[in-house]
Amino acid sequence: MKGNPNGLLFFDEITTCSPVIQVALLSIIQDCQFGEFEIPKTIYRVAAGNYNNITGTHNMSLALMNRFCHIFYDMNIEFFMDGFVSGWQNYERCKINNAQAQIDKVIKYRLAVVNFVKQHPDFMNAFPVDGSVSDPHEFAYPTPRSWEMVVTILSVLDGNEQVYTEELVKGCIGESAGNFFLKFLQDDKGLEMDIPGFIGKEDTFRLPYPDRHDHVSQIMAALVYYLEKDPGKYLELWIQVINVLHNEKNAYGKYASYDGLIMKYLFANMKLLLESRTILPKDVKQFSKRIPCYDLLGMIGT
Secondary structure, eight states: OOSOOOEEEEETTGGGSOHHHHHHHHHHHHHSEETTEEOOTTEEEEEOOOOTTSTTOOOOOHHHHTTSOOOOOOOOHHHHHHHHHHTSOOOOOOOOOOHHHHHHHHHHHHHHHHHHHHHOGGGSSOOOTTSOOOSGGGSSOOOHHHHHHHHHHHHHHTTSOHHHHHHHHHHHHOHHHHHHHHHHHHHOOTTOOOGGGGTTOGGGOOOSSTTOHHHHHHHHHHHHHHHHHOHHHHHHHHHHHHHHHHHOOOTTSOSOTTHHHHHHHHHHHHHHHHHTTSSOGGGHHHHHTTOTTTTTTTOOOO
């Protein structure tokens, strides 16, 4: 395979694989790696099989389960007739969000997952207690890996019919966690701040809830995400947000209540700006004057 070809790597009857073979599949499914051979990430990995209630199958390992979004097909008579006559043509087309919308949606759903897990910590990493799964619809279970899949799916496909996105979310984190999370999404207001909307009017940025440290942290984390995607576009807003945070007074009327949060991101993002050549090394010292807390954090340019 040369370049980045598009295609599918299809594993049929995956549940007939012995536990030894399933272990070998883990790095292929997750990391696109098979020994020294690297599979292009543009190749999708898809599998089909029957679960362990069918004679001749093996129990799928929990590690392998957690690397898939599980979709169940019920071959009812209507599905069979339509497919058999049409040659199994799929006439439905997904509505794919454009690239910029996907960037916006990723941060929206990342924050939604964070807020959900904060309220329901048991769903952050709900590894099956007894190490086994009896209900096929719970073969998917929440882990940081499967939450990442949920965010990816929703950021790409949230314009589709709800029934499709619901099925895919549950296919990543299971029926129980999926139902809780989907209900949470209906009521979640997220960040309630249009960060890209401040481009061109950066000086209007203010903290809507300065006493909400969790909200302020989410604003900073979201901005850092946008900055990584387009350093030049978000540079001025990043500077403005840092200055606003640094000048915000705490409950005792003193400044610098958010300097710890600034420090958390400042070093890494200055490195990003230098590597992207958004800021040139020779200009760092001059640039540092635009950030009042720069000296305070020991970031004096040389």
